[in-house]
Amino acid sequence: MSSGGNRNRGARWSAAAWVTGVLAALVALPLSAAGRLPQRVATHWGDGGQPDGSLPRWAVPLFPALIWAVLVLVLALLTRRTTPPARPWFGATLLFTGVLLTGAQAAIVHANLDRADWAEADGVGAAVALTVGAALLAGLLGLLVGRRGTTAAAAPAGGPVLDVPVGERFVWLSWTTNPWLQLTAAVFGLAAAAGAIAAAGGLIDAPWAAIAPLALVAAAVLGCSSVQARVTPEGLEVAFGPAGWPVRRWPVQDIESARVEQRTPAQVGGWGYRLSGLGTTVMLRRGECLVVHPRTGAEFAVSVDDAERGAALLNTLAAQRADG
Structure with a gap:
């Protein structure tokens, strides 16, 4: 599906922005405070909360930036040698380590700020605890998002009108990003x-x-900025954002019909989640939209690729439900 290519491009751009942002923060934070830091900067604290290790001021931006660059390079090389199911761990590692390094850098700078000697630096216990918690949360979020992105979708064979045997299990999945x-x-x-x-x-x-x-x-x-439409024997599910939340669902019994319709941002009032005389439209790119006509309430449209197959499946399911 072409939507998979859009999603991969979005993931690559997001990863590039994250890598660049973390690197910039690691370097810019100590450099912007260089005039308020001692010649040697406390970078390690003992069990008693007192500083017991230091680095030259010039090394404070260089050392974590080097760790980050090596990690990114290793993950980039591993990505080319692994299968997609393993790759969510790479995104989780990038998020966890990026938050951890950035938080640690901020804590180090804050503890050394306006101190004449590194041995006079403040403690960092509370800052480290908050940083580790935030890093774990970021890593977990990255893992969940990555696993969602590698969910297999088996679309049934056939043309615009699909003959799906009653009770057959299938999943149709389409994704669009802006x-x-x-x-x-x-x-x-x-x-x-x-x-x-x-x-x-x-x-x-x-x-x-x-x-x-x-x-x-x-x-x-x-x-x-992104949306995923999913059709199963239970009905239609539309999930928003990289985390797949929030989610709107239409059970098969609530769907009267589905169709494909060409829509533009000008028709629905702009980009994103729009309300207009046409009902609700999730407009992420102009062109074909999967339009659902529910038994009650306004129509709902979402701009996804392969909308014709999704509409055909929903119509087949609705007909089977009516015959049953």
């Missing part, structure tokens, strides 16, 4: 992350009144 919406979400997300990291490093007062709206906009746009 790279411009993903880019918009990345811009807002990186702006929010930059403010949060700078605040965590003690470089600025925490401007949460500005950071929170940026983060909310990033999450909302990201949730509308």
